[in-house]
Amino acid sequence: MKRGIVWFKNDLRVGDNIVLNQALLNCDQVIPFYCINASAYKLNKFGFRGMGFFRTQFMLESLRDLDRILQKLGGCLIVAYGNPIDEIIKVVNDYGASVVYTMEEVGYDEIQINMKVKKILKEAYIEFITYSNSTLYREGDLNMEVYNISDVFTEFRKYIERMSKVEEAISEPNHIPVPSKVNIPIPGIDFFGFQIVERDTRAVIDFKGGESFGLERIQQFIFGTRAINTYKQNRNALLGENNSSKLSPWLSMGCISPRQVYHEVKKYEKEFVSNESTYWLIFELLWRDFFWFMMKKHKHLYFLKEGIKGNRKTYTSYNQTILNNWVSGETENDFIDANMIELKQTGFMSNRGRQNVASFLCHNLNMDWRYGAAYFQEALIDFDVSSNWCNWAYIAGVGNDPRGVRTFNIEKQSKEYDSNYEYRKHWLIDRFE
Ligand code: FAD
Secondary structure, X not given: OOEEEEEEOOOOOOOOOHHHHHHHHHOOXXXXXXXXXXXXXXXXXXXXXXXXXXXXXXXXXXXXXXXXXHHHOOOOOEEEEEOHHHHHHHHHHHHOOOEEEEEOOOOHHHHHHHHHHHHHHHHOOOEEEEEOOOOOOOHHXXXXXXXXXXXXXXXXXXXXXXXOOOOOOOOOOOOOOOOOOOOOOOOOHHHHOOOOOOOXXXXXXXXXXXXXXXXXXXXXXXXXXXXHHXXXXXXXXXXXXXXXXXXXXXXXXOOOOHHHHXXXXXXXXXXXXXXXXXXXXXXXXXXXXHHHHHHHHHHHHHHOOOHHHOOOOOOOEXXXXXXXXXXXXXXXXXXXXXXXXXXXXXXXXXXXHHHHHHHHHHHHOOEOHHHHHHHHHHXXXXXXXXXXXXXXXXXXXXXXXXXXXXXOXXXXXXXXXXXXXXXXXXXXXXXXX
């Protein structure tokens, strides 16, 4: 009787999940497990938490949805809260498991956890097996070592599009054979001591965590509204539920996989329209892959002030008042403030907004960019370690931008993307009355 733990992390789904799939293929019984990392709720060296209200709420919803799906398949989900290293070892011992399956990580802290667990398990002759479970292209499909991947996105994209193929998505399992069904309650949001934020009616979309809702959103965006037809032209819009896909929270929590999105786009292209916009959604997913592979390649360098560029000019200054004003949308630049208030109130901000507020913090306020990245980590509902830190480094001029340091002209940007003040009035109505 071989028992394996399926240690879910940011892959909270049963569809296209290689970790779950391999555990089911190789074990007689599996124990689905998730640990809410207590250290994410402590203040870090930048003065922010690793996880704020919106993502915590989204995670809890995703865990409840996963548990419901697993229950339907005959299984259940064990949810712990604490130090993931202690908790995984505990569950291995409790169930007499001989192997742990989990996803490969690229974030520095996450890698340390995997390494420590692997070491402890090895001493007890217990296997620890990881799979890359979050990208569109698997590392094995690249036909190239990670350290040889170009640091320039366009080169990466052209190479991968020419040399690799996206695999089929793995089907959902039809049964989860668990040793016994346990009913461990998933904590409510009040457990985490947050001040509850009521849903803001100005939010562009109502995000609800879980595989079921993520799959629904793919259908709605692609087949339902057919907004994908005009995605390339509209994706930079600041308002509107369907101008961009809004898939990022589900992709980041792993409620859906980029491969599932890819194959739905391909299906749509076959049945309806194939144009630049339908391709562009896949193009954006390649940015996500690019940053994942970049973080795998350059590791901790993305968390250093000088990033992957080494000794270049870096933004070293730090001023708590300036930071507080930026965070709370009180910089006196209406365009920046509107975006920062949207983030604070909803956990979301458009890509255009993110680029502008990040550039403003680095190049107009001359702040150490890592404070901005750390605040985004806490505030974003869709925080993803490589997408966030690599995008920030890019804008700060210490990452993958081949053109070096680029500053967004905020006046020009606000004229281009909010010419009629609709967005600024939406979030700052008091200032415009
Ligand atoms: P769409 O335009 O519909 O794009 C489809 C998907 O492609 C997105 O859901 C996302 O998974 C991926 N994608 C698009 N643009 C990027 C990009 N530049 N980098 C990586 N992936 C991309 N995205 C996150 O998912 N998590 C983050 O923590 C994050 N932090 C960011 C920080 C900064 C400073 C900047 C400039 C961008 C950041 N992004 C992050 C990327 C991007 O802003 C969001 O993915 C996007 O706004 C989400 O909205 P959407 O799903 O409607 O995107």
